[in-house]
Amino acid sequence: EIVLTQSPGTLSLSPGEGATLSCRASQNLPSGYVAWYQQKFGQAPRILIYAASTRATGIPDRFRGSGSGTDFTLTISRLEPDDFAVYYCQQYGDSPPSITFGQGTRLEIK
Amino acid sequence: QLQLQESGSPLVKPSQTLSLTCAVSGGSITTTTYSWSWARQPPGKGLEWIGSTYQNRGTYSNPSLNSRVTISRDISKNQISLTLKSVTAADTAVYYCGRTNMRGEFHYWGQGILVTVSS
Numbered sequence: 742e743i744v745l746t747q748s749p750g751t752l753s754l755s756p757g758e759g760a761t762l763s764c765r766a767s768q769n770l771p772s773g774y775v776a777w778y779q780q781k782f783g784q785a786p787r788i789l790i791y792a793a794s795t796r797a798t799g800i801p802d803r804f805r806g807s808g809s810g811t812d813f814t815l816t817i818s819r820l821e822p823d824d825f826a827v828y829y830c831q832q833y834g835d836s837p838p839s840i841t842f843g844q845g846t847r848l849e850i851k
Numbered sequence: 852q853l854q855l856q857e858s859g860s861p862l863v864k865p866s867q868t869l870s871l872t873c874a875v876s877g878g879s880i881t882t883t884t885y886s887w888s889w890a891r892q893p894p895g896k897g898l899e900w901i902g903s904t905y906q907n908r909g910t911y912s913n914p915s916l917n918s919r920v921t922i923s924r925d926i927s928k929n930q931i932s933l934t935l936k937s938v939t940a941a942d943t944a945v946y947y948c949g950r951t952n953m954r955g956e957f958h959y960w961g962q963g964i965l966v967t968v969s970s
Binding site for chain 1: 888890897898900903905908914951952957960962
């Protein structure tokens, strides 16, 4: 079973700053099927990035996904008040199909 | 626009069976382009994949839940169902259904339903 470890657990930043969120997999992910989600309190998650670096529909280019192998990163530039939320990474394996989520990074206003 | 709506009993007694339905509108569950999945989130905790059903690949579930989970589809009603047997307090969570692409990511989510396991 692949385990995803996100760091840091909590990130305290101010609006206007940039954020770097990490997601490390316990095994190599050759397919790069990694997605990132944003979740606000009381809401369902919203997809931001899929296939490691492709922005989902309607996601501004301030959000950038990168990485390969075991290390993946979500970078958010010029933080806006609406960006403060919890972020999850997720991987997909195909043989057999399985999905794993990271434990989440909370992005809070400093 | 695709919409998903979970429904079911919000309160289940320990050792009994949790049953939820996901009504899909704006798209057909018989598509071979997408799969349909369930995930859950205990209060204050992270997300956990429960399982996914594919039109032409069958159904797969989280090994940690495998023996207790059944995911089925009702084509006539365009619905996906989840049953989870022998529940305990640890199964208390918000349960989400979603449409997943073949890369496994959830592009569409239902609003979620809180299910509490308590006597």
